Amino acid sequence: MANIAFILLCHKDPDAIIRQALSLTAVGDYISIHFDARADAAAYRAITSALSDHPNVVFAKKRIKCGWGEWSLVQATLYAVEAAVEAFPRATHFYMLSGDCQAIKTAEYAHGYLDRFEADFIESFDFFASDWIKTGMKEERLIYRHFLNERNNKWLFYKSLELQRRFGLSRKVPEDLEIQIGSQWWCLRRRTVEAILDFLRQRPDVKRFFRTTWIPDETFFQTLVRHLVPEKEIECRTLTFLMFSDYGMPVTFYNDHFDLLLSQDFLFARKISPEALELKERLGSLYSARGVQFEISNEGRSLYKFLTGKGRIGRRFAPRFWETESTLGRERELLIVVCKKWHVAKRLVARIRQLTNVPCIEYLFNEEHTDLPDMGGIQSTLGKRHRHRRSLMRMLFDYFETDRMVICMDPGNLDLLEDFCRDRATTRLLEIECGFTDEYLIGHAMRVGLAGDRTPRETLERLLPTIRNDMVHESDRIRDSEFENHVRIRESDSADVNAIALSEFLSISTEQAQDIARTDHLFAD
CATH class of the missing domain: 3.90.550 (Spore Coat Polysaccharide Biosynthesis Protein SpsA; Chain A)
Structure with missing residues (x-):
C-alpha cells in the first residue's frame, strides 16, 4: 500500500x-x-x-x-x-x-x-x-x-x-x-x-x-x-x-x-x-x-472560465485596418436571427429558406462545421471567420448572387452584432425569446463543459441561477444597444403575434409570415 x-x-x-x-x-x-x-x-x-x-x-x-x-x-x-x-x-x-x-x-x-x-x-x-x-x-x-x-x-x-x-x-x-x-x-x-x-x-x-x-x-x-x-x-x-x-x-x-x-x-x-x-x-x-x-465531475476549470468571463464586456476582436472602410454593400440586406437555443433558430431558418428562397446560413460564427462554400480558406476556422467577418459576408453575398441573406447568431456575439449593424448595408435583427427550463439549462451546462454526468445535484442547483441570469444579461445587452430594425418573437406569444414581427423582419406578406410562425414544434426542446 x-x-x-x-x-x-x-x-x-x-x-x-x-x-x-x-x-x-x-x-x-x-x-x-x-x-x-x-x-x-x-x-x-x-x-x-x-x-x-x-x-x-x-x-x-x-x-x-x-x-x-x-x-x-x-x-x-x-x-x-x-x-x-x-x-x-x-x-x-x-x-x-x-x-x-x-x-x-x-x-x-x-x-x-x-x-x-x-x-x-x-x-x-x-x-x-x-x-x-x-x-x-x-x-x-x-x-x-x-x-x-x-x-x-x-x-x-x-x-x-x-x-x-x-x-x-x-x-x-x-x-x-x-x-x-x-x-x-x-x-x-x-x-x-x-x-x-x-x-x-x-x-x-x-x-x-x-x-x-x-x-x-x-x-x-x-x-x-x-x-x-x-x-x-x-x-x-x-x-x-x-x-x-x-x-x-x-x-x-x-x-x-x-x-x-x-x-x-x-x-x-x-x-x-x-x-x-x-x-x-x-x-x-x-x-x-x-x-x-x-x-x-471535474468542471472546475471550465466553470471558473465561465464565471470570470461575466462582466468582461468589450470587443473580442478590434477592427483590422483592411476592414475599417469596407462594407457589405449599400444595396444589401443582412438579416440576423439571434437565439440562444440554436435548434429553434435552425428550424425557423429552414422554414424561411423553404418559403422565400432567401439563402440562410446557420451559426457560421459559432459552429466550426457550419456548411459553407469554399472561400479560399477564409471560412476554414472560426478564428478566421471572426477576423475577416466582413470579407466573408461580402464573398457569401457574391457566391449566392443575392442582395438578401439570413444568418443565425448567438446572443453572446454582441461584438459582431455591433459591427454589422454599423455597416452601410441594411441590417435587421430578429431576436427569438425562448423559455429556459431547469432541465434545458442543465443540458446546456453539460454541452458547454460547465458540468458533467457526475456533477452533484447541489452544484447544479447553485449553477442554474448564474446561467439563467447570464442568458438574460445577454438579451439585455442587445436591447441596451438600441439597434435599428430590431424585432422579437416570443415562445409565449401566439403565432399571429409572432407573424407581425416576422413579416417586418423578412419584408414578406402576413400570410407567408403566419405560415413560418406556425412551423411545427418550433420551440420544442
Whole structure:
C-alpha cells in the first residue's frame, strides 16, 4: 500500500505549516520540510519546536535562501528529498507541496489512487515542440547562463542576457538530454527519486547546466524523469489542482470553494487563501477521514472560465485596418436571427429558406462545421471567420448572387452584432425569446463543459441561477444597444403575434409570415 512522503517547501505562516504537517502525518504518511532561509528565524524555531520530535517529520539538513526562477528552488527540493529518502525507508511515493496546498481527498482515497497506477505523475512536455511556454523567453532560458534573479535585479538580469547575445556566449544543451517542461508539482515513486539522486552523483555536468538555466523548477525534474523512466510509466499530469488567471497569476480558493474542490479529479489543490480559515479547517480534517465518497465531475476549470468571463464586456476582436472602410454593400440586406437555443433558430431558418428562397446560413460564427462554400480558406476556422467577418459576408453575398441573406447568431456575439449593424448595408435583427427550463439549462451546462454526468445535484442547483441570469444579461445587452430594425418573437406569444414581427423582419406578406410562425414544434426542446 502507498505511503507518501510529502516534500514541503514553505516560507511563512508557521502555525499553518504545523497544522498541515500534523494533518498529513496523522494517518501514517511522512513529511520533509524545507523552510526558506530568508524567512523569519522565530517562525522556523516555532515549527521545529512543535515538530522536531515527531517521528514522521524531518527537516532538510540544510536551509537555503530561495528566489523565484532560481536554481535555489530546485536545490531546496533536493535537500528535502534527500532527507526524506534517508529518514523514511517505507515511503513509496514522494509528493511535492507548498505551504499553500491542501488535500482535497482523504488519505484513504489518495493511497488507493496511487496503488492503482504503477507510474510517476509529472507534467513533462517537449520544451521546444510544445506550446507550454505562452509568452516570453523560450530557448534563451537554456542556451544562456542566468546568474541573477529577474525579479530582484531586472535591469542587470536583462543586461547580462543582452551581453551574452552580443558576444555569442551561448552554450549547448547536454546532448543526451531531451529537455522537458511542465508544472513543478509532481508525485514520484521511490525508485524514480532514488534513480534521480544516483544520476546526479554520476553526472555533475547536468546539475551545473541547470544551475544557470532560468526557472529550472519547470524543467529539471521533468527532464530527468523522462530521461530515466520508460514513457509507459509516466502519467503526464499533476495531481495538484491549480488554475491560472488570464494574467498568469494563480487562482486563489476561498471558503465557498469546498464542494467544487472535492469534485475535481486531483488529490491536492493550491492556492488556498491564508484568510480561508474555514476551508483550511475542513480540508485539514478531511485527509484523515474514512469512508468518504467523492463524486468527480471535474468542471472546475471550465466553470471558473465561465464565471470570470461575466462582466468582461468589450470587443473580442478590434477592427483590422483592411476592414475599417469596407462594407457589405449599400444595396444589401443582412438579416440576423439571434437565439440562444440554436435548434429553434435552425428550424425557423429552414422554414424561411423553404418559403422565400432567401439563402440562410446557420451559426457560421459559432459552429466550426457550419456548411459553407469554399472561400479560399477564409471560412476554414472560426478564428478566421471572426477576423475577416466582413470579407466573408461580402464573398457569401457574391457566391449566392443575392442582395438578401439570413444568418443565425448567438446572443453572446454582441461584438459582431455591433459591427454589422454599423455597416452601410441594411441590417435587421430578429431576436427569438425562448423559455429556459431547469432541465434545458442543465443540458446546456453539460454541452458547454460547465458540468458533467457526475456533477452533484447541489452544484447544479447553485449553477442554474448564474446561467439563467447570464442568458438574460445577454438579451439585455442587445436591447441596451438600441439597434435599428430590431424585432422579437416570443415562445409565449401566439403565432399571429409572432407573424407581425416576422413579416417586418423578412419584408414578406402576413400570410407567408403566419405560415413560418406556425412551423411545427418550433420551440420544442
